[in-house]
Amino acid sequence: MVRRSVGNVLVPKLDVLLEENERVALLRSEARRGLLSRPKALPPKWFYDARGSTLFEAITRLPEYYLTRREREILDARAGEIARRTRAATLIELGAGSAEKTRVLLNALAEARTLNRFVPFDVCVPAVHDTAAAIRGEYPGLDVHGVVGDFQRHVEVLPRPALAGGPRLIAFLGSTIGNLDAAERAHFFTALRRILAPGDFFLLGADLVKDKARLDAAYNDAAGVTVQFNKNVLRVLNRDLDAAFDESRFDHVAGYDPARQLVDIRLRARVSHVVPVRGLDLMVAFSAGEEMRTEISTKFTRAGLERALVAASFQPAEFWTDGAGDFSLSLWSA
Numbered sequence: 001m002v003r004r005s006v007g008n009v010l011v012p013k014l015d016v017l018l019e020e021n022e023r024v025a026l027l028r029s030e031a032r033r034g035l036l037s038r039p040k041a042l043p044p045k046w047f048y049d050a051r052g053s054t055l056f057e058a059i060t061r062l063p064e065y066y067l068t069r070r071e072r073e074i075l076d077a078r079a080g081e082i083a084r085r086t087r088a089a090t091l092i093e094l095g096a097g098s099a100e101k102t103r104v105l106l107n108a109l110a111e112a113r114t115l116n117r118f119v120p121f122d123v124c125v126p127a128v129h130d131t132a133a134a135i136r137g138e139y140p141g142l143d144v145h146g147v148v149g150d151f152q153r154h155v156e157v158l159p160r161p162a163l164a165g166g167p168r169l170i171a172f173l174g175s176t177i178g179n180l181d182a183a184e185r186a187h188f189f190t191a192l193r194r195i196l197a198p199g200d201f202f203l204l205g206a207d208l209v210k211d212k213a214r215l216d217a218a219y220n221d222a223a224g225v226t227v228q229f230n231k232n233v234l235r236v237l238n239r240d241l242d243a244a245f246d247e248s249r250f251d252h253v254a255g256y257d258p259a260r261q262l263v264d265i266r267l268r269a270r271v272s273h274v275v276p277v278r279g280l281d282l283m284v285a286f287s288a289g290e291e292m293r294t295e296i297s298t299k300f301t302r303a304g305l306e307r308a309l310v311a312a313s314f315q316p317a318e319f320w321t322d323g324a325g326d327f328s329l330s331l332w333s334a
């Protein structure tokens with residue numbers, strides 16, 4: 001991979017698989033498709049500019065948003081076991097964000113003395129940059145190699161085993177897998193399985209099906225942070241596609257659908273209006289009450305996860321939950 005610079009600053013060990021012009025081209029094509037489809041829909045990866053990533057971090061601290069705390073509880077209990085079982089030399093984290101919880105794994109792998117490389121991979125440039133810098137400072141001697149890319153497109157070019165060899169552990173935490181639909185998940189698992197070598201492991205964090213009241217609360221927090229997070233995609237379109245969305249003309253709508261086992265997250269137009277999207281040369285009409293999907297957050301069962309991963313030829317290794325059975329962490333091998 002070619003080492004490139006971000007802005008004018010040469011960043012050591014940062015691979016950019018999605019350059020700024022390619023990111024905007026991808027946004028342009030996905031936004032055009034989504035704004036012209038019925039119902040309108042935008043892919044959730046566009047939430048995450050610097051502000052969106054900061055808002056997500058705020059969500060993880062909300063009382064209603066149990067996911068991050070539950071996953072951390074499992075990591076605290078199982079990181080030693082994961083380190084001993086995987087003996088990972090390289091930890092690659094997809095959708096790493098701030099890699100807050102990943103420290104638990106890094107500590108266990110450091111203690112097992114197997115780890116020499118950490119690869120935070122994310123679509124959000126500031127997240128990769130800041131996380132790589134922070135981890136480099138906290139773990140002297142660890143080779144930290146940030147990658148900016150789209151895990152739905154670039155799994156095939158994930159770093160190969162280091163020259164010195166050693167197993168890779170690919171972590172995908174936080175239930176970000178739930179933000180993909182079933183077809184996208186199947187494609188992702190298949191692409192990932194293809195690059196997994198014997199001895200490598202995949203560690204998946206996935207939120208579990210539970211009662212509607214708790215899920216509705218987790219995605220409709222009293223402080224309104226999720227509203228700001230959801231509407232952030234409109235700011236991204238305004239800035240990067242020269243659009244003129246007015247946030248105050250939309251309401252945040254999120255609700256768990258037990259039949260489809262997912263939280264459906266939308267923006268609903270309060271009034272009928274037309275939004276210019278100059279970067280796409282489009283005038284986008286919204287009728288009063290029209291909803292545009294911005295995200296799904298799928299909830300899983302153990303059996304459903306096993307079916308999907310076994311269908312992609314993964315072998316189950318471990319399946320853990322927190323004490324309350326809210327969240328799962330599972331380990332898979334090639």
Ligand code: SAH
Nearest residue numbers: 045048095096097122123124150151173174
């Ligand atoms: N893993 C962290 C962050 C989860 S938030 C945690 O568990 O708390 C989801 C993260 O995935 C964000 O940092 C976002 O930028 C990243 N992301 C979303 N879609 C992506 C994509 N298609 N490719 C790469 N990163 C993506």
Ligand code: AVI
Nearest residue numbers: 059174175176179226296297
């Ligand atoms: C990143 N992802 C797993 C979060 C979720 O719970 O689906 C994103 C999120 N959307 C609203 N709140 C949090």
